[in-house]
Amino acid sequence: MPQTSLKKRVEVFESWTATYNDSIVALMQRKFGMDYRDAIRGVVTLAHPAPGENILDVATGTGTVAIALAEAAEGDCHITGIDITAAMIEAARKNVAERxxxxxxxxxxxxxxxxxxxxxxxxxxxxxLALHHTNVLKVLREVRRVLRPGGRAVIADVTANRSWRGMLGPMARVFDQMYMFGTESNDLFCEFHTSGEWRRLMREAGFKETLMDFHEPKHFFSRGIAVTRGIKPIN
Ligand SMILES: C[S@@+](CC[C@H](N)C(=O)[O-])C[C@H]1O[C@@H](n2cnc3c(N)ncnc32)[C@H](O)[C@@H]1O
Structure with a gap:
């Protein structure tokens, strides 16, 4: 599938915004056998926000991770959330205001x-759960640039299945597309990486002390979830 235009990507996410918070929970349960809230808790645990920290949440969507980080820091932090979809940003502002x-x-x-x-x-x-919509290495290099030396990057994403890289890869991908039918992935170009590729990408982007919390795929052709933490070196 060719790279999706920015306009198309924003349109897909705009139309998903109103139902996102409910549908993401059901989708992750059905497709990955995983509680979305566990993924969020995984990010917060590996991120371990400290009082007074200046935090950026990239592709923040409706702000779920950003809000969970703020709660973990008991409101003693500043969080900037960015996203390409204006409707998602509006939903995040509303969710924050309600709290x-x-x-x-x-x-x-x-x-x-x-x-x-x-x-x-x-x-x-x-x-x-967003970097599969982007050029991951480009984003990780940007993340490294804006982090202070010694700062942490914590990235959760859906992973590719290792079987996709083997001889049966084309077949496994067809099964996967059928299995994912009816999700946003069918309309958008997405690039998924295996857990091993995530480790390499983090290193290539210049992170060290990479640590990963990996949730195995449910089926031989489906995807897993990796929460990866890297540190920006001091020198
Ligand atoms: C599946 S949602 C994940 C939202 C949120 N991080 C969460 O965990 O619920 C993916 C989000 O990525 C955003 N997105 C996609 N490509 C992006 C890009 N290049 N830059 C910023 N945001 C992007 C979409 O607008 C959408 O809000």
Whole structure:
């Protein structure tokens, strides 16, 4: 499938926004046998936000991870959420307002591949379930740039199945497409990486001390979930 245009990608996410919070839970349960809230808890646990930290959540969507991080830090932090879809940003603002947490957050429309922030700005950068829609290496390099030396990147994403890379790869991918029918993945170009590829991509982007919490795929042709943490070296 050719790379999806930015316009098409935004349209797909715009139409998903209103039902996103409910449907993502059901979708992850059905397709990956996984509780979406476990993925969020995985990010928060590996991120371990400390009081006073300056945090960026990339492709924040409706703000679920950003809000969970703020709650873990008991509101003593600042979180910037960026996303390419204006409707998602609006939903995130609404979710934050409902919790009376506006002072903790700034949201803005921006692309993960071209972060509008100066180098060495954030203590922690997170992203969940979004990088398969992007050029991952480009985004990881951007994440590394905006992190301060010693800062952490914590990225959760759906992974490719290792079988996709073997001789039966083309067949496994066809099964996967059938299995995922009716999800946003059918309309968008997505690039999934195996857990091993995630480790290599983190290293290639310049992170060290890479640690991974990996949830195995449910079926031989389906996908897993990897939550990966890397540190930006001090020198
Ligand atoms: C499946 S949602 C995940 C949202 C949220 N992080 C979560 O865990 O619920 C994917 C999000 O990525 C955003 N997105 C896709 N490509 C992007 C890009 N290049 N830059 C910023 N956001 C992007 C979409 O607009 C959408 O909100």
């Amino acid at each position: 009376g947490m506006e002072p903790v957050f700034t949201f803005q429309e921006a692309s993960a591949e071209d972060l509008p922030f100066a180098a060495d700005t954030f203590d922690l950068v997170t992203s969940s």
